[in-house]
Amino acid sequence: MATVTLENLRKSYGNTEVIHGVDIDIADGEFIVIVGPSGCGKSTLLRMVAGLETVTSGDILIGGRNVNSVEPMDRDIAMVFQNYALYPHMSVFDNMAYGLKIAKVPKDEIAKRVANAAEILQLVPYLTRKPRELSGGQRQRVAMGRAIVRKPAVFLFDEPLSNLDAKLRVQMRLEIKALQRDLGVTSLYVTHDQVEAMTLADRMIVMNGGVADQIGKPLEVYADPATEFVAGFIGSPSTNFLDAGRLGRRVEGGAKVGIRPEHIRTVAQSETDYAGKVVYSEPLGAETLIHLKLLDGEDVTVRQEGALPIPSEGESCGLAWEAKDEMVFAKDGIRLRQ
Amino acid sequence: MEKRVTFKGMWLPLLLIAPQIVITAVFFFYPAGQAIWQSLFIPDPFGLSMKWVGLGNFEFLLKDSFYRASFVTTAIFSTLVTVVSMGVALYLAVLADRLIKGSGTYRTLLIWPYAVAPAVAGVLWLFMFNTRVGVVTWYLGLLGYDWNHVLNDSEAMGLVVVASAWGRISYNFLFFLAGLQAIPKSVIEAAAIDGARFWTRFRTIVFPLLSPTTFFLLVVNIIYAFFETFGVIHTITSGGPQQATTILVYKVYSDGFVGQDLGSSAAQSVILLLIVSILTVVQFKYIERRVHY
Numbered sequence: 001m002a003t004v005t006l007e008n009l010r011k012s013y014g015n016t017e018v019i020h021g022v023d024i025d026i027a028d029g030e031f032i033v034i035v036g037p038s039g040c041g042k043s044t045l046l047r048m049v050a051g052l053e054t055v056t057s058g059d060i061l062i063g064g065r066n067v068n069s070v071e072p073m074d075r076d077i078a079m080v081f082q083n084y085a086l087y088p089h090m091s092v093f094d095n096m097a098y099g100l101k102i103a104k105v106p107k108d109e110i111a112k113r114v115a116n117a118a119e120i121l122q123l124v125p126y127l128t129r130k131p132r133e134l135s136g137g138q139r140q141r142v143a144m145g146r147a148i149v150r151k152p153a154v155f156l157f158d159e160p161l162s163n164l165d166a167k168l169r170v171q172m173r174l175e176i177k178a179l180q181r182d183l184g185v186t187s188l189y190v191t192h193d194q195v196e197a198m199t200l201a202d203r204m205i206v207m208n209g210g211v212a213d214q215i216g217k218p219l220e221v222y223a224d225p226a227t228e229f230v231a232g233f234i235g236s237p238s239t240n241f242l243d244a245g246r247l248g249r250r251v252e253g254g255a256k257v258g259i260r261p262e263h264i265r266t267v268a269q270s271e272t273d274y275a276g277k278v279v280y281s282e283p284l285g286a287e288t289l290i291h292l293k294l295l296d297g298e299d300v301t302v303r304q305e306g307a308l309p310i311p312s313e314g315e316s317c318g319l320a321w322e323a324k325d326e327m328v329f330a331k332d333g334i335r336l337r338q
Numbered sequence: 339m340e341k342r343v344t345f346k347g348m349w350l351p352l353l354l355i356a357p358q359i360v361i362t363a364v365f366f367f368y369p370a371g372q373a374i375w376q377s378l379f380i381p382d383p384f385g386l387s388m389k390w391v392g393l394g395n396f397e398f399l400l401k402d403s404f405y406r407a408s409f410v411t412t413a414i415f416s417t418l419v420t421v422v423s424m425g426v427a428l429y430l431a432v433l434a435d436r437l438i439k440g441s442g443t444y445r446t447l448l449i450w451p452y453a454v455a456p457a458v459a460g461v462l463w464l465f466m467f468n469t470r471v472g473v474v475t476w477y478l479g480l481l482g483y484d485w486n487h488v489l490n491d492s493e494a495m496g497l498v499v500v501a502s503a504w505g506r507i508s509y510n511f512l513f514f515l516a517g518l519q520a521i522p523k524s525v526i527e528a529a530a531i532d533g534a535r536f537w538t539r540f541r542t543i544v545f546p547l548l549s550p551t552t553f554f555l556l557v558v559n560i561i562y563a564f565f566e567t568f569g570v571i572h573t574i575t576s577g578g579p580q581q582a583t584t585i586l587v588y589k590v591y592s593d594g595f596v597g598q599d600l601g602s603s604a605a606q607s608v609i610l611l612l613i614v615s616i617l618t619v620v621q622f623k624y625i626e627r628r629v630h631y
Contacts, residue, residue, distance in 0.1 A: 052527050073533040085524035089546045098542075099532035146532070 002063030002076070002153035002186055003028050004049065009058035011044055018044055020210045021058065029184045031177070035197035036207030037233070043158055045207070046190045050079050050156050063153055078147035079156040082163060084139045086131040086146075092118075093127040096145045103150075117145040120179070137168045144176070148183070155180070157189040161196065173199060194234050198222070206230045228333035231258045237289060237301045240264065244328065246296060247274075255331040261303035263325035266290065266311060269318040276300060276319060278311045292317060370611060376604035383598060395605035404581060405589070405606075412585040415499060416563035423503035424555055427510030428548075432540070434511075435518040445515065452508035456566060460573030463501035487575065491582035494575045498583050501574060502567040510555050517551035518544070557621050564614060586610050 004026040011019040019041045026032050034042040047053040049060055051072035060067050067075050078099075086095050093114055100110045118124045121141040131139055140160060147155055160176070161169045177200055180187050191197055197204045198218045206214045206221060206229075214226040225231035231239040239258040247257055269275050276292035279299075288310050290302040300319065311317055328336045345351045377395050379388040399405045434444055451459070466474045467487060475485045487493040521544060529539045545552075568587050571577060577584035577592055584592065587610060594603025 050527075050531065052530075072527075072531045073535075077531065079528065079531050081524040081528060083522060083524055085522060085528040087525060087529070087543060089549075098529070098534075102533040102538060146528075150532075 003061075004154055004186055004188070005059070005061040005064075006045075006049075007059040007061070009045070009048065009060065010056045011041070011048060011053065012056045017056075018210050019048075019056075022205070022212045024205060024212070024215055026186060026188070029186055031180050031187045031189065031200060031202045033189045033191060033197040033201035033204045034207060035191055035194055035201075035204055035233075038192055040207040041210040042190045042192075042205075042207045046156055046158055046188055049154075049188060050077055051075050076153040077156055078150050078152040078154075079158065080140075080143045080147050080160045082159040084131070084143040084163075086139060086142055088131055091128050091130060092123060092134070092142050092145075095131065095142055096149050099146065099150045113149045113151075114145070117148045120148070121145050136164050137172065140164060140172060144179070148179075153186065155185050155187040155189075157187065159191055160189075162191070162193070169196075176200065194236065198234070206233060208233070225258075225327065226335050228256060228258065228329040228335075231327055231329070231335075235260060237261050237303065239327075240300045241329075242294075242298055242300070243296075256329045258327040258329060259321050259325055261289070261301045264300065264302045264319055264321045265304065266302060266317040267320045269316060272318040272320045274319040275316055278313055278315050278317060280313055281310050283310055290317075292319070294319075373604045373607040373611070376600060377608050378601075380601040385600075391601065395601045396609070399602060399605055399609070404584075407581065408584050408586055408589045411495075411581070411583065412564070415495065415502075415567075415583070415585050416560055418495075418499040419502045419506070419563040419567065420556065420559040422499060423506035423559060424510050424552070426503070427507045427555075428514050428552075430507070431511050431514035431518055432544075434515055445512075448511050449508045451505050452512075454505055456502070456505060456569035457573050459505045460501055460570040463497060463504070463570075464574045467497055487579075489579055491579060494579055494583050498567070498571050498574050502563065502570045506559060506562060510559065513551050513555055514548065517548045521547050553621075557618060560617060560621075561614060564610070586613075 004024075006022050006024050006026075009019060009022045010017060022045060024032070034045060036042045044053055048055055049062075051067065051070060055068045062075055062077070087098065090098065096114045096117060097110050100113065105113075114127075115124075118127055121144060123138065123141055123145060126134060126138060126142075131142065134142065140163075143160070157176075161172055164172060173196060176189075189196075189200060191200075201218050203215060203217055204221060205212050208227070208229045214221055214230045221230060222234055225234065225239075228241065232241070239260050241256045241258050244255055244257050274294065276294040279291045279293050281291070282289040283306065286306045288304050288306055288308070290304065290311060292300045292302065294300060302319070330336050376388075378390065378392060380391050380395070381388045430448060434441055434448070437444060454462070464472075466472050467485060469475060469486050469488055472485075478485045485493060487497045525543065525547075526539060529543050534542065564585070565587050567585070568591065571583055571585065571588050572591075575583045577588045586606065590603050590606045590610065593599050593606065597603075
């Protein structure tokens with residue numbers, strides 16, 4: 001168990017810098033999720049912590065020790081890969097025992113630890129099977145087991161759930177969270193799925209183009225995004241962005257106004273200056289998403305209670321929201337606070 | 339999903355496989371049948387008549403100490419060729435696999451020797467090791483070593499092994515490199531995080547995962563060493579000195595076409611055919627079980 005610190009961490013391939021300086025202090029036992037679209041550098045960041053990519057500049061400290069030039073095997077970490085990276089020619093038992101055998105752990109100790117991990121992960125009936133004889137979810141568990149048995153200081157997860165189907169993903173998400181709580185191991189978890197990030201994270205790092213746009217607790221990030229990117233990326237359906245000039249909100253330097261779909265409501269046209277035509281509605285039961293086109297061509301999504309009446313397609317609606325729910329962003333995407 | 343075409347009649351499918359059947363028949367079944375037939379006779383020196391001897395040719399061969407020596411020679415030769423060509427190829431492939439820049443050039447250069455015909459390769463090596471004008475011989479002479487594969491058994495064997503293996507390395511290299519690149523990078527990284535250093539990773543992960551490739555190459559290389567090395571041996575040593583490099587296939591040629599003993603030569607072909615069939619069956623039956631797919 002250990003703290004992890006990244007200090008102004010940078011990575012370049014040739015002349016192209018892909019990580020532009022990331023700083024974070026991760027507390028012992030904390031679950032950190034790194035989230036962002038593909039190509040934002042989140043996997044590279046994780047692989048640098050793992051020691052699979054070199055550090056161009058900045059420092060990585062694990063348990064207070066600078067590990068910049070320490071080999072992956074000596075960093076006291078375990079990693080779960082997206083494709084599980086199981087050893088295809090070894091049984092489940094051997095897959096989990098591999099690292100311990102190399103570390104010359106006594107045989108009975110290996111057997112005990114693997115049995116214990118198999119118990120936790122419900123893998124006991126499968127210990128003699130080869131990975132190809134397992135389902136996706138079971139392989140995922142073996143990969144987890146391989147990480148657990150080594151009792152590392154830090155768990156690294158590289159999109160571990162993206163190869164699973166939707167139902168299994170939700171189930172495994174809960175299991176990972178529960179497991180991490182029980183073991184209390186500091187974890188870094190990379191995903192492109194903002195729902196995974198919201199549900200798993202103690203704190204999350206939202207990455208955008210090699211920059212950590214915002215680091216914070218999921219609900220704080222959701223309620224108070226620091227940039228236009230974060231406001232758009234976190235939350236589904238995405239935040240509506242409207243042209244500040246056209247709204248008549250003259251905020252100094254403001255370019256766009258963001259309003260979350262649940263903060264907009266449909267009203268009679270006489271009550272408001274803003275109106276749009278309903279393009280289509282998605283009744284989801286508990287809630288309804290209404291997609292509208294404003295008169296000047298901008299798209300807006302409104303999320304309302306499922307019990308409220310649903311406007312028909314082509315109908316014109318007025319739109320209203322509270323001024324406190326407006327988030328104003330400058331041209332470069334930075335949030336402007338009034 | 340498996341897709342199968344179903345034909346209505348018999349004629350179209352027959353026509354479609356006919357070219358393959360005809361080629362196999364003309365170039366394999368017919369000569370093989372001829373060999374079996376001829377192995378039961380002794381023709382006169384002018385080839386005008388044939389005398390039925392039953393299994394006499396085989397009986398004579400198995401008693402012949404030269405023929406039995408040729409078995410041992412073949413075993414040593416094919417083992418050495420296979421081990422050398424596969425070992426060197428695997429080593430080069432592992433190096434090439436780690437290469438990031440210029441791997442294309444490296445690969446192309448390594449593939450070139452494969453384009454050289456065995457006989458031409460034989461002549462190349464012969465010139466280098468020629469006892470009077472060979473470059474390598476000269477340098478070895480400077481180092482105080484008197485190279486003479488014309489007189490020395492093991493030097494002759496060494497030379498034909500190296501010359502045969504040389505052309506084969508390219509082929510094996512290609513397959514090993516493809517095999518190495520098919521191993522998911524993350525598996526290697528997982529092993530690295532698990533604490534395995536390069537050699538441990540190679541022994542416990544890479545080599546087992548390469549085993550289908552290794553197995554395939556083993557079969558192909560042994561068959562190559564048995565048959566296709568004829569050109570190399572013919573150009574470099576002609577089976578000498580004192581039959582030290584006369585492998586079975588070379589003996590078929592020298593007894594049949596040089597010694598004009600066509601009956602014995604045919605009998606040897608039949609034995610060779612049997613050996614290769616047995617070897618292949620054994621390999622697939624026993625070694626393949628140990629292969630991890």
